[in-house]
Amino acid sequence: MPNKTHLKFEEIILEKANNEVKPLLQEAKNRIGYIPNIYGMVANSANLLKTYTAGDVDFRKNSLFDNKEKEIIYLTISKENACEYCVAVHSTLSDTMSNVPPAVTNAIREGGNIPDENIPHWSTLHA
Numbered sequence: 001m002p003n004k005t006h007l008k009f010e011e012i013i014l015e016k017a018n019n020e021v022k023p024l025l026q027e028a029k030n031r032i033g034y035i036p037n038i039y040g041m042v043a044n045s046a047n048l049l050k051t052y053t054a055g056d057v058d059f060r061k062n063s064l065f066d067n068k069e070k071e072i073i074y075l076t077i078s079k080e081n082a083c084e085y086c087v088a089v090h091s092t093l094s095d096t097m098s099n100v101p102p103a104v105t106n107a108i109r110e111g112g113n114i115p116d117e118n119i120p121h122w123s124t125l126h127a
Helices: 022-032 037-042 046-062 067-080 084-096 102-110
Strands: none
Touching: 022 037, 022 046, 037 046, 037 084, 067 084, 067 102, 084 102
């Protein structure tokens, strides 16, 4: 596997956000109920936060994937990005809110084969 470079950003919290970022974080909190860590990390750039949140909202609202498929995709991305926090969050969402079978969640987390042939194998589609 090629070496991956990880950028380190300070997480921006709502109370310390600048005037350009604060309303974006507040909107996310209102919409989701909390501010996901990834939002706080990309809030170092207002334009990046705007782009990320717009893409996330559009994908969740307008994609043709059902909730189970969306969570499988998010979990796979989290695993590929080696984000332990993101893997934990999307594993929990997969198992508790999106009806992903725990065996599928575990297979993605562990880099194994998905044990359900009725679920497309997006988690094997990576560089």
